[in-house]
Amino acid sequence: MKSTASRFVAAGAEVLPASAPFPGQSAKNKTRLRGRCSRHQALLLSADWAPAPLSASRAVPGAVGFSQGLVGGGGSILAVPLLVYLVGVPNPHVAIGTSAIAVAANAAANLANHARAGNVKWRCASVFALAGVAGAVLGSTFGKIVEGQKLLALFAIVMMVVGALMLKGRSGVGEPSVRLNRENLPKLLASGLVTGALSGFFGIGGGFLIVPALILATGMPILYAVGSSLVAVTAFGLTTAANYALSGFVDWSLAALFISSGVLGGLLGARSANSLAGRKGALNAVFAALIFAVAIYMLVRSLGLT
Numbered sequence: 001m002k003s004t005a006s007r008f009v010a011a012g013a014e015v016l017p018a019s020a021p022f023p024g025q026s027a028k029n030k031t032r033l034r035g036r037c038s039r040h041q042a043l044l045l046s047a048d049w050a051p052a053p054l055s056a057s058r059a060v061p062g063a064v065g066f067s068q069g070l071v072g073g074g075g076s077i078l079a080v081p082l083l084v085y086l087v088g089v090p091n092p093h094v095a096i097g098t099s100a101i102a103v104a105a106n107a108a109a110n111l112a113n114h115a116r117a118g119n120v121k122w123r124c125a126s127v128f129a130l131a132g133v134a135g136a137v138l139g140s141t142f143g144k145i146v147e148g149q150k151l152l153a154l155f156a157i158v159m160m161v162v163g164a165l166m167l168k169g170r171s172g173v174g175e176p177s178v179r180l181n182r183e184n185l186p187k188l189l190a191s192g193l194v195t196g197a198l199s200g201f202f203g204i205g206g207g208f209l210i211v212p213a214l215i216l217a218t219g220m221p222i223l224y225a226v227g228s229s230l231v232a233v234t235a236f237g238l239t240t241a242a243n244y245a246l247s248g249f250v251d252w253s254l255a256a257l258f259i260s261s262g263v264l265g266g267l268l269g270a271r272s273a274n275s276l277a278g279r280k281g282a283l284n285a286v287f288a289a290l291i292f293a294v295a296i297y298m299l300v301r302s303l304g305l306t
Helices: 004-010 027-046 054-071 079-087 092-116 122-145 148-167 185-202 207-218 222-246 252-275 277-302
Strands: none
Touching (some): 079 092, 079 148, 079 252, 092 122, 092 148, 092 252, 122 185, 148 185, 185 222
16 A cells, blocks of 8 residues: 555655745745644554545444443543544544544533432532533643654553553442532542543543542442533533644544434444443443453554554
8 A cells, every 4th residue: 555645746746845935935934844744644654544545434433432421431442542543543633533523422422411410419510510521631732742653552551551541440328418528628629630631641531530530539329420520521522622623633524424323323332231231330341341452452553553
């Protein structure tokens, strides 16, 4: 398979060096265009890429949404590797920015359902989310400057942590009447800032971290923690997506497809989860094994071990 750069040259397009002049442009615009072209040239020359069939682009968002609805926190962790290795998104940063929008959309849809059921502790969730938004801005800013393959390797390590957490059972014991107070306020601010930074750096919802963080900070039951976590997941996803979009790291057409197919897949996954409630432990174990397998594959590819 020819590289993208080779196909451009074969088509008669000239790949200019960063120092090449731009006729008819002002000095200021020349500098701006050189910066953009050199960044895009580096992307083209480093990626041996051809887009996946449209069927794969449609199937991946639905599969991610379905898995999120089926197993809950951690279900959307496969979005980035699937976008990179199956759909064929050449730049990991674009995959992260695009998936962040889908994560936020799916979380918002699920939040509406939990809110109607009264499973959201709004004050605690809002404080946690506000602190996390600041962390997400910092995390996503640092994430954009990390080289793509290194970011994928780090992402694979996080996936292994997610897989391990999914294998760990969650207790439903807690205090249903928990409220925001002077005791849990500092804990919510600190844990929100940290989880927001991690979420922004890797472009993930972070529900697998947010849920236990809320329980640790407030002592609320798992059901309220899951519902309340969606406030933060939505806020973190939107913050990360906006930061990446400012740098041009969002594929908007793919993001739209991700939102429409992902929300539908999430609804189907939630229905399946209800019917398979008695086998939820087995489902988590199987999904965790899949996460480990994909993480190992990502490490091998990103570290150049093949």
